[in-house]
Amino acid sequence: MPTNPELNSGYVSDTNWRQKAECLKMDPDIFYPHNEQKQSDDEIAIAKRICAKCIVRLNCLNYALSNAEKYGIWGGMTEKERALFIKTRTK
Numbered sequence: 001m002p003t004n005p006e007l008n009s010g011y012v013s014d015t016n017w018r019q020k021a022e023c024l025k026m027d028p029d030i031f032y033p034h035n036e037q038k039q040s041d042d043e044i045a046i047a048k049r050i051c052a053k054c055i056v057r058l059n060c061l062n063y064a065l066s067n068a069e070k071y072g073i074w075g076g077m078t079e080k081e082r083a084l085f086i087k088t089r090t091k
């Protein structure tokens with residue numbers, strides 16, 4: 001059982017949260033496909049698995065939603081999933 005509560009929350013109260021990102025030293029192409037339509041389900045799954053264990057996942061997702069990031073996988077959500085989330089949240 002983890003002793004650090006941040007490990008389970010996906011959120012850290014740190015303005016430098018990016019420095020704790022699981023993807024910090026990874027190839028950005030994993031998270032920024034040029035065209036989600038052409039990205040295979042396997043590629044999306046790889047990115048999502050990385051995000052799932054990221055301790056700043058909610059910081060990342062909140063940033064993407066707050067800044068209307070149109071492209072890439074942020075906080076474990078694809079651009080389509082974020083768009084759907086925003087659409088359903090505002091109804």
Ligand code: SF4
Binds near residue numbers: 054058
């Ligand atoms: S949630 Fe995913 S994209 Fe966001 S910082 Fe973590 S690993 Fe990177």
